[in-house]
Amino acid sequence: MSVSEQTVRNNQGRNPTIHMEHVSKVYQMGKVEVRALDDVSLDVWAGEFIVFLGPSGSGKTTLLNVIGGLDSPTSGIVNVNDVDVTSLSQGKLTWFRRNHIGFIFQFFNLIPTLTAEENVEFAAELVHDRRSAVELLKAVGLGERRKHFPAELSGGENQRVAVARALATNPSVLLCDEPTGSLDFETGKGIYKLLRDLNEERGTVICVVTHNAPVGEIADRVVRLHDGYIADITVNDKPLDPNKLRW
Template structure:
């Protein structure tokens, strides 16, 4: 499949985005008026300390949380204005999620775990094709307990991409992995971006990951501290941390 040429178009437009948890003196200001355009087809890396707002932003973009104020649009459609049914449809059609913990069903094989998602998608890959894309064709009939941590995370990625989402949202996808295994997982994400044109947004504490990104956003105290664009990107297997 040829990559989709969406690089010049913002897939997300975010303006004055604010998220407050709690009230009064106990209120936590997770996002403080964030403005950001995210071009389609890129790899975007979000860096910053714990509590800086990265995961809150990702959850809002993924339709898992709602802002307290401000706007977030996907392809010029307001996520804020969507009701719960519309958000569910948005997640089903457009968003794949990858988390630090793999959340695989232990009683199902790798292929069956991927099939859980492909069964509900409009235009899914077959589990075989999705597992082949992450280099696990030969492990399709293995259960999670028979797979290494890196292999389990690659199954989780295959599950996320089987429905061919527009966006892949990754929250610390290498957080539970050693550096060698982490690079192999990041290489898979890079391949998905290059081959399918999927927009990939990665939260990470591994600062070296920024070298593989098209665009890097640094967060601090609920605000964007810095945005920079890489003129060249390293292959993920060249990263060192």
């Protein structure tokens, strides 16, 4: 039985962690209408590791933003942990992101004037059920570097701080937008290993957006996007160990 089949079986009788139904997102750029998402429907189950693949402009980041409540769809339904994200006010969306979602960005987006530890605490301070910044940084291998500022860390280290920060609020969903886009191959591989371990150890739903096709091999499912619609969904029976990843 594949991992994905196992996942579905484990979640039988439950609602999916992420449920998207006929989701569209249309931007008006002057007189031009840009359809970033076009009738996307998808369920993501607890414990899944999903990679969204597609070229630039295919709607990957928009999809992630809509799931994370950073952007609202023009039409359709988005439920995350049984919360209808599309019906939430701005204030409720803030609360929702704080308690359900963790973000990892391509350019890390760390606060440059805070140390690694403070950057993690910066997120942890927002919730009661917080995790220790020191422990998280140790877990990502930065225990010794926690007092350093982002400018004093390498790109890979910065991204690991970003991972630790994303986990500080104990999110059930981790949304990663090109998390290795600005890292070298070896460092990137280490980040995927870290994400995969988190997924397996904690059951955190991991959604990775990338245009790097080989990354899809480590996922349970690969969703290919093209011009805003889902072109293809592939299930990996045996996801690749991130250590064996090559691109």
